[in-house]
Amino acid sequence: MIELLSEMFSYTFLVRAVIVGFLVSICASLLGVSLVLKRYSMIGDGLSHVGFGSLAIASALNLAPLAVSIPVVVGAAFILLRISENSKIKGDASIALMSTSAMAIGVLVISMTSGLTMDVCNYMFGSILAMSESDVYLSVVLSIIVLILFIVFYNKIFAVTFDENFSRATGVQAGVYNMLIALLTAVTIVLGMRMMGALLISSLIIFPSLTSMRLCKTFKSVIICSSFVSVICFFIGIIISYLYAAPTGATIVGVNIIVFCAFSIAATIKRRRILPQRRIL
Amino acid sequence: MISFNGASFAYDDNIVLNAINFDIEEGAYLSIVGENGSGKSTLIKGLLGLQKPIKGKITISETVKIDDIGYMPQTNAVQKDFPASVYEVVLSGRLNKLGIRPFYSKKDKENALSNMEFLNILDIKNSCFRELSGGQQQRALLARALCAAHKLLVLDEPSSGLDPLACDNLYQALKDINLKQKIAIIMVSHDINRAVESADYILHLQNKQLFFGRTADYLKSDIGKFFTIRGNR
Known part of the structure; x- marks a missing residue:
């Protein structure tokens, strides 16, 4: 095992991937709890498609991919929130509208310029080779900022997630915190997209929180458990993908599926054990 | 403390409340x-500033700041499967006292605990909110509202879905809050008889x-007689 790890970490690209993946997994799992509970799970998916579109445009124009995608996806996150709050197109429909449009624009731009190259394939399905050194620095800095902001605003995020109307009525700027959640999500998605791929990144957001909600009963324990689940799944996934040369993103999602099933079974067993006792009482 | 001057509310040009005029003093208990659909919840939203009146105005005296108001909304769909302990829910009522501080102080936590003690839910402090009975959930939400309230507590149908015993306990708790803590109460209720029993003032809405x-005058009025008798049957 130790031999395997030291062999893996002798490759610079793998070290980069592990550092960025570790941080992005934590960020995604923390934000995921709030997004899933607010019924915003699809926002992650929608934003990753927007991210794909903007990466395609950036590579067509020979611009730095992260520097272009982050502002575009953040902008899209703001628009999505605004639309789902105000207009008559409901949240899920507006997300579907936006994600398919962005995907279509991305595909059009690609077909007009380079064609379906390896690069484009990487954007869709992810690649651990995609990280350059400057990408790593940017990713580390941004994901640490996301983590700090999440911890600082933890209590506010809890209150706004649990009951937005109560927060508004008692004078809390719920809109600002919704924006904050969207902003952090957007940044996390762009950072994780290169490795996980546009089509799979939203699983990092949804799976760990759903998994830990099977067993955990308090918000704090759900948050802590889901960040552990996320990081552990990520490591197991990346080791398996190294050993069997499997695609990284898909392997990580595969591990997440198995852990989710395990937690679900554990929850069912736990409930079965408690129920007969209650009947006796 | 609060006065409505000809306030009207509408959704998409449909007027749901027309020309509401009333005012109440500090420490009052208004039901x-x-x-259904008579505009009760809309009035509450207007009072809390969640919905703007299309004409007329709502004045809240300067002694009542927005962080003196506690609100107990109807439970929403999100809360039905929300993983949170009772303590976490109640403590979140202190959020408006945080300002720019990121974490709750000892004082916030003591206040949350004392409100839980007042409402007799200290023993279920660590229980999961979604696994509680309806009455216990309402108590937890009331404790949260109390954490935010100093001068005014606004409740939207707090007794809906409760069995009669839990309902009695809730109304008793509200009466205690009103008398002992001198907090004004504004409550929406469709249980007209209980409303008449406990409130000082009655506001009867039907889109106007x-x-x-005062409650005594309401019971003497034609409309009061009509509705309370019909409710008794």
């Missing part, structure tokens, strides 16, 4: 009654104001 005044 808002009326049938049918009655506003």
Whole structure:
């Protein structure tokens, strides 16, 4: 095992991937709890498609991919929130509208310029080779900022997630915190997209929180458990993908599926054990 | 403390409340009654600034700041499967005292605990909110509202879905809050008889104001007689 790890970490690209993946997994799992509970799970998916579109445009124009995608996806996150709050197109429909449009624009731009190259394939399905050194620095800095902001605003995020109307009525700027959640999500998605791929990144957001909600009963324990689940799944996934040369993103999602099933079974067993006792009482 | 001057509310040009006029003093206990769709919840939203009136105005005296108001909304769909302990929920009522501080202080936590003690839910402090009975959930939400309230507590149908015993306990708790802590209460209720028993003032709505005044006068009025007798049957 130790031999395997030291062999893996002798490759610079793998070290980069592990550092960025570790941080992005934590960020995604923390934000995921709030997004899933607010019924915003699809926002992650929608934003990753927007991210794909903007990466395609950036590579067509020979611009730095992260520097272009982050502002575009953040902008899209703001628009999505605004639309789902105000207009008559409901949240899920507006997300579907936006994600398919962005995907279509991305595909059009690609077909007009380079064609379906390896690069484009990487954007869709992810690649651990995609990280350059400057990408790593940017990713580390941004994901640490996301983590700090999440911890600082933890209590506010809890209150706004649990009951937005109560927060508004008692004078809390719920809109600002919704924006904050969207902003952090957007940044996390762009950072994780290169490795996980546009089509799979939203699983990092949804799976760990759903998994830990099977067993955990308090918000704090759900948050802590889901960040552990996320990081552990990520490591197991990346080791398996190294050993069997499997695609990284898909392997990580595969591990997440198995852990989710395990937690679900554990929850069912736990409930079965408690129920007969209650009947006796 | 609060006065409505000809306030009207509408959704998409459909007027749901027309020309509401009333005012209440500090420490009052007002019940808002009326049938479904009569605009009760809209009035509450207007009072809390969640919905703007299309004409007229709502004045809240300067002694009452927005962080003196506690609110107990109807439970929403999100809360039905929300993983949170009772303590976490109650403590979140102190959020408006945080300002720019990121974490709760000892004082916030003590206040949350004392409100839980007042409402007899200290023993279920660590229980999961979604696994509680309806009555316990309402108590937890009331404790949260109390954490935020100093001068005014606004409740939207707090007794809906409760069995009669839990309902009695809730109304008793509200009466205690009103008398002992000198907090004004504005409550929407469709249980007209209980509303009449406990409130000082009654506001009867039917997309407009049918009655506003002291409870005793309401019982003597034609509309009060009509609705309370019908409710008894």
